[in-house]
Amino acid sequence: MSELAWIDAALIAARPQAIGALLRYFRDLDTAEEAFQDACLRALKAWPRNGPPRDPAAWLILVGRNSGIDAARRASRHSELPPEEILSPLEDVEAPMAERLDGGDYRDDVLRLMFICCHPDLPPSQQIALALRIVCGLTVPQIARAFLVGESAMEQRITRAKTRIARADVPFETPGAADRADRLGAVADMAYLIFNEGYSAADDPQGDRATLCGEAIRLARLLLRLFPAEPEVMGLLALMLLQHARAAARVDSSGQIVLLEDQDRSLWNADMIAEGLALLDKALRHRRRGPHQTRAAIAALHARAATPEQTDWDQIQRLYAALEILEPSPVVTLNRAVAVSRASGAGEALAMIEPLEGRLAGYFYFFGVKGALLSQLGRSAEARTAFDRAIGLATTAAEAAHIRNHLDRLMKDSADAGA
Amino acid sequence: MLYAFLCYNNEDAVFSWTKEEDDAVMAGLHKVHQRLIEKKKFGPAVRLMPTTAATTLRKDTDPPLVLDGPYAETKEQLLGFYVIDCEDLEEALGVARDFAKANPGGAYEVRPLKLFLPGSFEK
Structure with missing residues (x-):
């Protein structure tokens, strides 16, 4: 790996901690970001010459803070800057700085930085865009490509989000235990939103999304x-690793989504699955169930099945039932019904989803599932009506193709079963 | 004399390598492994999962205390390690408790392996 690539990886890894600390100093997102950018530029000059510092984040925080203070002075006095050698004597200040950065402080810095990105005033699309820009350090063009929008539209979206945050109260005091738990929950949900935004990118499986x-x-x-x-x-x-492990198998050579049961399981990433299972194992020892663990447990049952036939649908439907209690939603019930149809038959599943029709009337997947269940029960005319509505509700070609594949397969299954 | 080589690096950086970058490093290492294997000098080698997958059993208390995460103290030193085939974390912690009874004090960090190379020592 080249020197530049190493420095780049170190800068990316240090970013959340460094910007989080700089935000605590300057209490302003733009100032913190500019100070960090400046520190990165100096790192690109200094690190190849002096070797990488022992603690890159501490180095960047110190240099970024100096640079932010200089910028503020420059703005207030319009005076000449002293020469760079005088400005930042960096070599011998690293160790005490690293000691001052005690673990708790830095943990709350990173959590705060992520938490302000999921401020309740921001719609989810702005939360994700802001987090990708500020926390992950993706460029605006990268984010724009990921969301399939133009660069200037994305620039505006991020600027609007920042303006809203600047007006809102950002909590800088050290949070208590209850606040910290709330923040952690919100931040974890936001990370899951980002994951889903990428995961649902059926039209662009290996690209920017x-x-x-x-x-x-x-x-x-x-x-x-x-x-x-x-x-x-x-x-x-665990959930993210178990789902992402299937990335290479989810799309065929023509870019079409491949359903779970049709995937070539040898393409699943065994390392990611092993790590996901190990993490889930760790989590379940605590015996404090939650929605992310439950979803991970469902993904784990799919990952553990060597063939589709070995899938433990009964256990999966029980886990969806647990998820319904933790996070009631008609979509969860719909997913549970799919598992029930595998475990106990289409009739029972259809009875579960019929009461959901009012709330899921705009959801193409609902009518896809309904049509498939009806066709399994031999009610072809009703099935066709449901399929038509599903296709009509699909918002992208990939979605429509996905549903068509899904439906074709389920129809084929029902035809096989009837044969 | 047998020597152990303990591998240290920044896991943030290493686990953010792309598959291509990781494969390139592993291919380079594989060439070195191969030379040692041919000379029957290559013993078991492992690559560990990230520290986030670790669980630590502190055995300076009775009963021992299970903590999530890696061993993170500096007052004790690494003195040895085992590789044990376990069904799950519960079984692994059971094994660690058995070791702890025979050898109290200090801690065991229990971390799943990402890669195990059995090696090629001559019997």
Whole structure:
């Protein structure tokens, strides 16, 4: 690996901690970001010459803070800057700085930085964009490509989000235990939103949107490092790894989504599955169930099945039932019904989903599932009506194709079963 | 004399390598492994999962205390390690407790392996 690549990796890894600390000093997101950028530029000059510092984050925080203070002085006095050698004598200040950065402080810095990105005033799309820009350090063009929007639209979205945050009260005091738990929950949910944004990118499985999954996994890893004893954070990382492990098998050579039961399981990433299962194992020892752990447990049952036929659908439907209690939602019930149809038959599943129609009337997947269940029960005319509505509700070609594949397969199954 | 080589690096950086970068490093290492294997000098080698997958059993208390995360103290030193085939973390912690009864004091960090190379010592 080249020197530049190492420096780049170190800067990316240090970013949340460094910007989090700079935000605490300057109490202003733009100032903190500019100070960090400046520190990175200096690192690119200094590190190849002097070797990487022992603690890159501490180095960046110190240099960034000096640079931010200089910028503020420059702005207020319009005076000449002293020469750079005088400005930042960096070599011997590292160790005391690193000592001052005690673990608790830095943990709350990173959590605060992530937490302000999921401020309740911001719609989810702005939360995700802001987190990707500020915490992950993706460039605006990268984020714009990931969201399939133009650069200037994305620039505006991020600027609007920052303006809202600047007006809102950002809590800088050290949070109490209850506040910290609330923040952690909100931040974990945001990381899951980012993951889903990437995961649902059926139209672009290996491209820019898919990088969102990698970023979300990095955020979840960071959260778990900060909060090593939180079973929901373990569950969240496990869930992401178990789902992302299937990335290479989810799409065929023509770009079409491949359904779970049709996937070539030899393409699943065994390392990610092993790590996901190990994390879930750790989480379940705590016996404090939560939605992320439950979703991870469902993903784990799929990962453990060597063939689709070995899938433990009964256990999966029980886990969806547990998820319904933890996080009641008609979509969860719909998913449970799919598992029930595998475990106990289409009739029971159809009875479960019929009461949901009012609330899921705009959801293409609902009508896809309904049509499939009806066709399994031999009610072809009603099935066709449901399929038509499903296709009509699909918002992208990939979605429509996905549903069509799904339906074709379920229809074929029912035809096979009837044969 | 047998020597153990304990591998240290920044896991944030290493686990953010792309698959291509990781494969390139492993291919380079594999060449070195191969030379040692041919000379029957290569013993078991492992690559560990990240520290987030670790659980630590402190055995300076009775009963021992299970903590999530890696061993993070500096007052004790690494003195040895085992590789044990366990069904799950519960079984692994049971094994660690058995060791702890025979050898109290200090801690065991229990961390799943990402890669195990059995090696090629001559019997």
